[in-house]
Amino acid sequence: MNKGTLLRWYRTMMRIRVFEETVNEKFLAGEIPGFVHLYVGQEAVATAICDLLNESDYITSTHRGHGHAIAKGADMKRMMAELYGRETGYCKGKGGSMHIADFRIGMLGANGVVGGGINIAVGAALAGKLLDNGRIAVSFFGDGASNRGTFHEGINMAAIWKLPVIFVCENNQWSSTTFYRNSTAVEDIAVRASAYGIPGLIADGNDVFDVYEKADEAVKRARKGGGPSLLEVKTYRVKGHFIGDPEKYRRREEIMEQLENNDPIKRFVQRVTDENLLSSEELTQVDQEVVEEVKNAVEFAQSSPFPDSSQAYEDLFVEDGVQ
Amino acid sequence: MREVTFAEATLEAMREEMARDSRVFIMGEDIASQGGIFGQFKGLADQFGLERVRDTPISETAIVGAGIGAALGGLIPVIDMHFADFLGVAMDEVLNQMSKIRYMFGGQANLPLVLRAPDGVTRSGAAQHSQSLEAIFMHIPGTKIVAPSNAEDAKGLLKAAIRDPNPVIYFEHKDLFRRKGQVPDGEHITPIGKARVTREGDSLTVVSYSRMFTEVEAACQQLGDEVEGKVELIDLRTIVPMDVETILASVRKTHRLLIVHEAVKRGGVGAEISAVVAEKAVEYLDAPIVRIGAKPYPIPFSPPLEREIVPQVDEIISAIRGLLNARI
Numbered sequence: 185m186n187k188g189t190l191l192r193w194y195r196t197m198m199r200i201r202v203f204e205e206t207v208n209e210k211f212l213a214g215e216i217p218g219f220v221h222l223y224v225g226q227e228a229v230a231t232a233i234c235d236l237l238n239e240s241d242y243i244t245s246t247h248r249g250h251g252h253a254i255a256k257g258a259d260m261k262r263m264m265a266e267l268y269g270r271e272t273g274y275c276k277g278k279g280g281s282m283h284i285a286d287f288r289i290g291m292l293g294a295n296g297v298v299g300g301g302i303n304i305a306v307g308a309a310l311a312g313k314l315l316d317n318g319r320i321a322v323s324f325f326g327d328g329a330s331n332r333g334t335f336h337e338g339i340n341m342a343a344i345w346k347l348p349v350i351f352v353c354e355n356n357q358w359s360s361t362t363f364y365r366n367s368t369a370v371e372d373i374a375v376r377a378s379a380y381g382i383p384g385l386i387a388d389g390n391d392v393f394d395v396y397e398k399a400d401e402a403v404k405r406a407r408k409g410g411g412p413s414l415l416e417v418k419t420y421r422v423k424g425h426f427i428g429d430p431e432k433y434r435r436r437e438e439i440m441e442q443l444e445n446n447d448p449i450k451r452f453v454q455r456v457t458d459e460n461l462l463s464s465e466e467l468t469q470v471d472q473e474v475v476e477e478v479k480n481a482v483e484f485a486q487s488s489p490f491p492d493s494s495q496a497y498e499d500l501f502v503e504d505g506v507q
Numbered sequence: 508m509r510e511v512t513f514a515e516a517t518l519e520a521m522r523e524e525m526a527r528d529s530r531v532f533i534m535g536e537d538i539a540s541q542g543g544i545f546g547q548f549k550g551l552a553d554q555f556g557l558e559r560v561r562d563t564p565i566s567e568t569a570i571v572g573a574g575i576g577a578a579l580g581g582l583i584p585v586i587d588m589h590f591a592d593f594l595g596v597a598m599d600e601v602l603n604q605m606s607k608i609r610y611m612f613g614g615q616a617n618l619p620l621v622l623r624a625p626d627g628v629t630r631s632g633a634a635q636h637s638q639s640l641e642a643i644f645m646h647i648p649g650t651k652i653v654a655p656s657n658a659e660d661a662k663g664l665l666k667a668a669i670r671d672p673n674p675v676i677y678f679e680h681k682d683l684f685r686r687k688g689q690v691p692d693g694e695h696i697t698p699i700g701k702a703r704v705t706r707e708g709d710s711l712t713v714v715s716y717s718r719m720f721t722e723v724e725a726a727c728q729q730l731g732d733e734v735e736g737k738v739e740l741i742d743l744r745t746i747v748p749m750d751v752e753t754i755l756a757s758v759r760k761t762h763r764l765l766i767v768h769e770a771v772k773r774g775g776v777g778a779e780i781s782a783v784v785a786e787k788a789v790e791y792l793d794a795p796i797v798r799i800g801a802k803p804y805p806i807p808f809s810p811p812l813e814r815e816i817v818p819q820v821d822e823i824i825s826a827i828r829g830l831l832n833a834r835i
Contacts, residue, residue, distance in 0.1 A: 242576075242579075242580065244576075273613070274612070274613065274615070275611060275612045275613030275615070276613035276614070277613075278610060278611055278612070278613050279611050279612055279613060283611045283612060285612040285615060285616075286615070287579070287612070287615045287616045292576070292579050293608070293612060295604075296603070297599055297603050297604070300572075300599065300603060300604060302572070303568065303569045303571075303572020303573050303575070303576060303600070304572055304573075304575050304576035304579065304604065305576060306569065306572065306573045306576060307572065307573035307574055307575055307576020307577035307578070307579070307580065307584075308576040308577070308579060308580040309576070309580075310573055310576070310577050310580070310582075311576065311577045311579075311580025311581050311582045312580060314532065314558060314559075314577075314582060315530075315580070315581055315582070317581075319580070321576070333568055334568055334569070334572060334599075337564070337566035337568045337569035337572075338569050338572065338573070340564060340566065340569070341563065341564055341566055341569045341570075341573060344564065498614065499609055499610045499613055499614030500609065500610050500648060500649055501609070501649075501651070501673045502609070502617055502672040502673055506700070506748045507648070507747075507748055
């Protein structure tokens with residue numbers, strides 16, 4: 185990997201991390217309403233996979249979607265403003281944390297329904313194929329979603345039609361308060377790919393290099409017309425299901441172990457430092473710039489107005505005034 | 508004008524719109540190889556190929572979900588649900604995705620998509636193949652709903668639905684498919700959101716749609732002189748957005764209202780119309796509003812049982828007679 189790529193990865197992971205930690209802080213301070221699910225600890229997944237995509241390629245995301253949006257190139261200011269419910273937000277304050285989308289960069293939406301985005305990605309890939317515009321689609325979803333019917337129906341349909349779509353199962357081991365082995369009959373979700381006659385890959389989701397390598401194979405297959413792949417990335421949800429989750433269902437030591445020894449950013453820094461790929465000055469400079477960027481995003485959100493009540497009646501249909 | 512069946516009229520609409528706009532495609536179960544259960548897709552695959560006329564697996568969730576994604580990706584999907592009853596299998600896609608995407612994302616994307624949903628009773632379809640479900644979907648903001656009663660509107664409303672930049676559920680009554688009607692030559696569009704007054708009168712407004720509208724017409728024919736110049740008949744055509752103005756204008760003239768639909772009366776479209784008229788024109792009413800709809804039971808299989816649950820012409824006739832003589 186060249187230095188530019190490594191710095192780009194580091195910057196994206198840090199942008200997600202600092203954004204999320206700041207959202208956590210502002211939510212607890214009472215500035216952000218709603219239900220918020222943080223992507224902390226899974227930054228390497230969105231970073232590596234979106235780095236393989238073009239701006240015109242599609243992604244669908246989940247309730248834990250801030251990281252996917254940032255990695256796909258969304259504007260942090262408009263994201264933060266949306267979380268604050270302001271009219272400058274991506275959805276003009278109508279969506280909030282679980283419904284951030286940016287259709288201009290192919291980010292077809294976070295989704296409040298587990299597994300709700302899988303078939304939307306299949307359809308976007310179908311459009312790419314029928315319009316022959318070279319666009320591929322990635323659907324991000326979790327281990328919990330892999331037990332929904334949308335997973336089965338979507339992968340089967342994409343497989344028979346050889347659609348350019350990559351199903352990325354971020355196995356963070358916890359679907360809300362349930363450990364995945366208590367709801368999932370197999371250890372590796374990737375083995376389910378064989379039921380649809382498509383390749384199933386496994387990556388270490390906390391190693392940006394490994395995610396990139398495995399995803400690259402799936403992306404190349406999709407672009408060549410080879411059809412879909414299922415990529416399971418093994419990771420861990422270090423935060424609660426939502427901000428404010430009392431987390432009585434798991435041991436604190438389990439989380440501490442992950443934070444100490446498996447943090448994707450720590451592991452990245454260790455590797456690039458050990459191998460003399462990036463200097464601490466280069467990393468520190470990124471840190472400072474990212475902190476500044478997030479600070480500006482918060483200020484933008486805080487200083488943006490709430491939407492006028494009349495805006496509640498806009499955007500239902502293309503033509504306003506129709507109910 | 509030409510005489511064609513309702514099914515042929517929908518096929519004309521599909522052919523014309525697919526030829527006009529290469530982004531339009533259709534997918535569903537058994538449409539390419541079989542041509543649809545009611546022959547409503549016959550020959551489409553030969554004309555437009557299997558890429559644009561797609562047979563799908565029995566995966567309603569994926570069909571509707573992928574339709575949404577395809578619309579966001581720049582296509583105009585027409586999705587055949589096989590039977591309206593199967594909308595339930597794709598309920599999350601309709602309820603939480605299709606109907607929400609435009610509003611929830613602040614108007615960033617248009618979602619041009621048509622769900623074709625063959626509904627209603629025909630040939631003893633029994634409980635899971637006979638329902639009229641428009642009221643369930645009327646309750647969900649964000650989706651338009653149309654329900655033609657004849658071949659002309661079947662074509663005109665389907666073309667309008669395909670050209671509409673919003674999601675539209677197109678309820679097509681299974682018993683109407685084989686019925687013939689006059690369809691205008693050349694381009695024919697029926698605007699969404701406009702009801703049609705098909706018979707003018709000064710003493711009673713009857714609002715209906717889909718197959719039951721034809722039953723109301725049959726009732727009026729049987730009543731002959733009794734209703735001539737008295738009954739004003741409105742074919743609603745669109746459920747959402749509803750043409751409330753046409754209904755209110757008629758009620759203000761006739762002072763009486765009867766609403767007839769095949770769907771369950773409880774919580775039905777008739778309940779909504781009754782409430783709107785009560786809110787906006789109650790002072791014009793000379794008699795209580797009367798609603799006719801199916802009784803609140805699943806549709807039973809055996810023909811006499813089915814007839815018991817679903818409204819019949821006799822019931823419409825006696826309601827019309829009763830209202831014409833009624834006074835508060």
